[in-house]
Amino acid sequence: MISSKHINFTGDIHVQTMQRQSGIFIGERNSAFGWSAHGKENRVIGSISGQSNLLLHNTLILNDPDIVDTPIDDRDINLHVEQPNDNHTTNLTLESVNVNAMTNNNSLSIGKGHINGMDGNNKNNYSIGNLYGHENQIRHNVNYVDDQDGVDGIINDQDIKITNIENDESM
Template identity: 35%
Template sequence: MMPKGISTWLPLQLQIDSVQSSSAVNIGGQNIVYGLSAHSKSNTGFGDLGSHSVVAYNRTLLHDADAIDTPIDDRDVHVLAEHHAAPVETHVAFQGMNISSMQQNAGVFVGDSRITGWDQHQKTNKATGDVYGDHNEEACNVNINFDTDVIDALIHDDDVKTGLFSRMG
């Protein structure tokens, strides 16, 4: 049930094909995102391809011999202060929405949005990167990714995240 004073018309058609890490699609009268964190490390020997693509006679080598792989220290301090406000009437109206691809830390927000404390850290090794589009052809490639770190992708994220949000009613 919607809070008093808020009326929202959601889309008739919503199509989302691909959403990567720490991404969001928020649709509504009031969207609150508070303290969203995502941390990742990936090794990909072969990346993504578009539809109807051809890959032939490829050699891919990804060597990642780390002593310490992706130590993550995420000690965030979240401080939320709420402010009570009079209800606000929000109207959202459209026929449809098509989101083909959202990469990391991307967002689509429709309506009254309040966002704080959103972070994303990523380390990626790809011997072959992403190939977008249709009818791509790759042939006879040699791809080598040699990543021998002692400490790989040290992520140290200790920050203070504050936000002031209005609460309806």
């Protein structure tokens, strides 16, 4: 079996934004399986980024009068078997990692790890989305969200997730 464990990380990790189902994984070997993200999102104004943005005297109306909203049926079957005798070599030198944005089911994986079966199910209504940056101003606005659902956010997430990870101390 060939095995190497050379990871040299001397700097910093800078992350601006992480949203649902995001991750940063650092180690010798990474394994991610069975991730899923389902959802519904309404935004009148999406994300705002940068410097010195000005939203002034706006009227924002979100009208979402569904009878049944966001039925999610996420019944997955995920099987994962780690092969302990896989030949692998990792030689990695990093000074820093910079992540501006990670959203729905994103990952940054460096080296060994087992990231298994992550789910992200949601329903969101935003009149104004995310606000990023410096010296942004939101003044004298009227925000109205009208979400008169009869049934809202039905999520059936009955996953079957089976994993077998052998712990081989020689790795």
